[in-house]
Amino acid sequence: MQSVNPVLPGEGFAVDRLLPPRQAIVAFLSRVTIATMPAEHVSLDAAAGRVLAESIAADQDYPAAPRSLMDGYAVRADATPGEFEIVDDVRMGSPSDVSLSAATASRIPTGGVLPSGADAVVPVEDARSDGTHVTVRNVVTAGENVAEAGGDMRQGDVVLPARRRIRAAEIGVLATLGVTHVPVFRKPLVAVFSSGDELVEPDARPTLGQIRDSNRYAVAASLRAMGANPRHYPTLRDEAPDFEAALANALRECDAVVVTGGSSVGERDRLPRAVAAIAKPGIIVHGLRIKPGKPTLLASHGGKPIVGLPGNPASALLVLEAVAAPVFAALCGAPVVPATVHARLAETARSRAGWTWHIPVRLHEEGSVAAAHPLAVRSFSVSLAARADGYIVMEERDEAWPAGTPVTVVRFLEGHG
Numbered sequence: 527m528q529s530v531n532p533v534l535p536g537e538g539f540a541v542d543r544l545l546p547p548r549q550a551i552v553a554f555l556s557r558v559t560i561a562t563m564p565a566e567h568v569s570l571d572a573a574a575g576r577v578l579a580e581s582i583a584a585d586q587d588y589p590a591a592p593r594s595l596m597d598g599y600a601v602r603a604d605a606t607p608g609e610f611e612i613v614d615d616v617r618m619g620s621p622s623d624v625s626l627s628a629a630t631a632s633r634i635p636t637g638g639v640l641p642s643g644a645d646a647v648v649p650v651e652d653a654r655s656d657g658t659h660v661t662v663r664n665v666v667t668a669g670e671n672v673a674e675a676g677g678d679m680r681q682g683d684v685v686l687p688a689r690r691r692i693r694a695a696e697i698g699v700l701a702t703l704g705v706t707h708v709p710v711f712r713k714p715l716v717a718v719f720s721s722g723d724e725l726v727e728p729d730a731r732p733t734l735g736q737i738r739d740s741n742r743y744a745v746a747a748s749l750r751a752m753g754a755n756p757r758h759y760p761t762l763r764d765e766a767p768d769f770e771a772a773l774a775n776a777l778r779e780c781d782a783v784v785v786t787g788g789s790s791v792g793e794r795d796r797l798p799r800a801v802a803a804i805a806k807p808g809i810i811v812h813g814l815r816i817k818p819g820k821p822t823l824l825a826s827h828g829g830k831p832i833v834g835l836p837g838n839p840a841s842a843l844l845v846l847e848a849v850a851a852p853v854f855a856a857l858c859g860a861p862v863v864p865a866t867v868h869a870r871l872a873e874t875a876r877s878r879a880g881w882t883w884h885i886p887v888r889l890h891e892e893g894s895v896a897a898a899h900p901l902a903v904r905s906f907s908v909s910l911a912a913r914a915d916g917y918i919v920m921e922e923r924d925e926a927w928p929a930g931t932p933v934t935v936v937r938f939l940e941g942h943g
């Protein structure tokens with residue numbers, strides 16, 4: 527299997543052969559079959575943010591019996607209008623043992639089970655009562671102010687399909703259905719490497735020429751938000767004899783590998799040669815027609831994705847979330863759906879025709895529509911993504927969007943906990 531856009535050692539990227547990001551992801555996923563993670567069961571409290579491995583069907587009708595939607599009086603609709611003797615008080619949590627006739631009614635609270643014979647509820651404010659009788663002056667139709675049996679969920683209906691990410695609403699449904707051991711896909715274990723001789727740990731004091739490794743932690747946090755389980759690995763040094771061995775070991779231990787740095791085409795960019803040496807089928811895409819993030823690498827070994835990200839902090843995070851997210855969505859079993867905000871540009875945003883640009887923006891509330899302020903794309907900047915609220919995407923045909931242009935701002939991912 528050949529790479530979509532192979533780069534030979536010592537050569538630069540052939541720009542005219544680079545794919546735009548969407549085509550690159552399609553090319554990768556069409557050539558690589560990413561295995562679904564095995565299922566496991568977790569407690570209801572631990573299920574938030576996970577992905578359902580099985581469809582969940584209703585075990586019975588919900589509600590199981592007709593219930594009142596109002597505080598009022600349960601009656602037979604065909605007997606209205608009229609005066610009714612109050613013969614019962616429906617209590618929450620237990621059914622009534624009274625059967626109503628055309629001349630009788632029951633007091634009933636919101637959520638109470640309708641007594642036998644009743645098919646409608648008259649709200650308190652629409653009736654007059656002296657304590658023993660209630661007068662209904664208007665015609666009431668059958669089913670009025672009543673939640674019918676099975677109106678929410680019917681027995682056997684699939685309520686939550688497999689591959690759905692579990693949010694608070696889904697937790698509520700699972701609890702209602704009595705599903706306390708939830709079948710979910712195991713979180714994929716993703717090895718996270720940084721590459722470069724200049725990197726030191728965040729708790730070290732860098733000397734001149736060194737920098738603290740921010741990429742590994744930012745990438746791990748983003749992967750966690752996608753639903754993966756990141757594992758930190760030691761920094762890959764440019765001249766280390768165990769460079770390839772470290773990658774090969776991570777591929778044995780994990781479901782995917784992400785490396786920041788060393789993915790370009792310079793003499794010291796070792797990642798492409800290492801991946802080509804140890805992975806089968808190896809590199810699928812190397813280089814994208816994107817700014818920032820041109821030296822992105824997409825590869826695979828036995829169905830396990832290998833993603834090489836640029837070493838520049840802003841580029842690494844943008845490419846991971848804006849481009850590579852579908853790869854990890856396939857691995858996690860559910861789509862990654864970032865939040866978006868509709869806004870208007872506060873000033874002109876510029877790109878380069880023929881390239882896809884991801885431009886970080888800062889949002890500022892100005893009236894009913896937020897204003898999006900484009901930030902200068904300085905890929906060396908560690909603080910750029912933190913200063914931004916998200917990013918806009920300018921496609922290949924775009925060169926300049928003037929101030930006032932409506933835009934969709936994609937928010938950076940937030941953790942699932």
